[in-house]
Amino acid sequence: MRHREDMAGQDGVTSDEDLMLQAAQGDMDAFEQLVQRHQRAALNIAHRFLGRSAQAEDIAQEAFLKILAGASRYRPTARFRTYLYNVIWHLCVDAYRRRSPVALDALAPLQDAAEGPDELVLRRERAERVRQGVDELPPRQRMALVLKHFEGMSYQDIAEVMDCSPSAVDALLSRARAALRKALQDLL
Amino acid sequence: MDCKTTSRRLGAYLDGELPHAGAAAVEEHLRQCPRCTAELAELRALSHALNGLEGAAAPSGFAARVKQAALARQEVRRQPVMLYGAPRARAMNRVLMRVAACLVAVAGLWVGMSAGGSAFAGNGQASSDATQAAEQNEFDLQMASLSAAPPGSIAEAYLAFASYDETGGQGQ
Numbered sequence: 598m599r600h601r602e603d604m605a606g607q608d609g610v611t612s613d614e615d616l617m618l619q620a621a622q623g624d625m626d627a628f629e630q631l632v633q634r635h636q637r638a639a640l641n642i643a644h645r646f647l648g649r650s651a652q653a654e655d656i657a658q659e660a661f662l663k664i665l666a667g668a669s670r671y672r673p674t675a676r677f678r679t680y681l682y683n684v685i686w687h688l689c690v691d692a693y694r695r696r697s698p699v700a701l702d703a704l705a706p707l708q709d710a711a712e713g714p715d716e717l718v719l720r721r722e723r724a725e726r727v728r729q730g731v732d733e734l735p736p737r738q739r740m741a742l743v744l745k746h747f748e749g750m751s752y753q754d755i756a757e758v759m760d761c762s763p764s765a766v767d768a769l770l771s772r773a774r775a776a777l778r779k780a781l782q783d784l785l
Numbered sequence: 786m787d788c789k790t791t792s793r794r795l796g797a798y799l800d801g802e803l804p805h806a807g808a809a810a811v812e813e814h815l816r817q818c819p820r821c822t823a824e825l826a827e828l829r830a831l832s833h834a835l836n837g838l839e840g841a842a843a844p845s846g847f848a849a850r851v852k853q854a855a856l857a858r859q860e861v862r863r864q865p866v867m868l869y870g871a872p873r874a875r876a877m878n879r880v881l882m883r884v885a886a887c888l889v890a891v892a893g894l895w896v897g898m899s900a901g902g903s904a905f906a907g908n909g910q911a912s913s914d915a916t917q918a919a920e921q922n923e924f925d926l927q928m929a930s931l932s933a934a935p936p937g938s939i940a941e942a943y944l945a946f947a948s949y950d951e952t953g954g955q956g957q
Binding site for chain 1 (some may be wrong): 793796797800802827828830831832834835837838839840841842843844847848849850851852854855856858
């Protein structure tokens with residue numbers, strides 16, 4: 598087994614892929630480090646896709662556990678981030694199919710000392726409208742939008758996560774934006 | 786480049802996904818088309834509105850909890866198959882019990898057939914004699930119970946017929 602110090606790059610930081618290889622050999626500290634690096638993105642993707650923070654936490658945890666369970670088969674041919682997001686995407690689709698019609702979480706942060714009550718209410722209403730608009734998008738359009746807008750991923754990377762072509766991602770984003778422009782016309 | 790083509794490429798232009806020549810062509814069209822320029826502004830406004838979709842902050846101790854959950858799963862996998870244990874172990878036990886029940890049934894059938902077969906083969910004549918004697922006893926009992934049949938009744942006629950059958954027509 599190679600030690601973490603041996604695997605560190607020139608900047609002294611061990612790459613995700615090397616941490617993954619260590620985790621595959623049973624190094625649970627390497628696994629925990631991977632989780633720490635990607636937990637925020639994992640939670641945010643699931644939360645923005647589903648609109649439910651409790652479910653997002655379950656999905657993020659399950660994604661990391663699935664990755665560890667399959668770590669022995671992992672080959673660093675693709676970036677770890679793409680691999681992780683692909684697992685999250687599939688878990689989100691499963692959750693979307695099983696979803697129950699519960700109220701969505703409040704979306705925008707409401708604590709802002711500079712805002713008065715009216716601005717707060719307006720901003721909250723606006724955020725809820727946007728949330729509803731996104732929630733009504735078909736799952737593939739929604740995930741493409743989340744990965745592009747919030748994770749800043751390229752079409753190529755999104756395509757790898759969603760198992761499709763970059764031109765398909767372009768089409769998904771075009772349709773998502775067209776639908777949102779129509780739904781939120783009075784807000785834009 | 787016309788409006789239709791430009792409109793189709795505005796999203797990719799905004800995302801920085803167009804090659805240099807493609808982006809230059811879009812910009813060239815935008816300089817002379819207020820409608821496409823307005824559409825680009827609307828896409829930018831939409832992008833701004835989407836910023837209202839807040840994400841979820843990672844709860845404290847999340848990574849440690851995931852690690853603990855992973856260790857717990859690994860521990861479950863290491864445990865041996867136990868009766869009334871994990872679902873997989875219970876399913877395996879059910880299969881084993883069914884197989885055992887089938888084996889017992891087949892063994893019982895085989896033992897029964899072996900024993901029955903030897904009894905028929907060894908005592909065939911004795912069994913036949915015993916059966917005939919039992920049938921005769923049963924007939925005699927029936928006759929005895931009908932011996933007091935009233936005169937002129939059907940029972941009396943039956944007794945007469947039976948008696949004729951026994952003696953071969955030599956009288957009672």
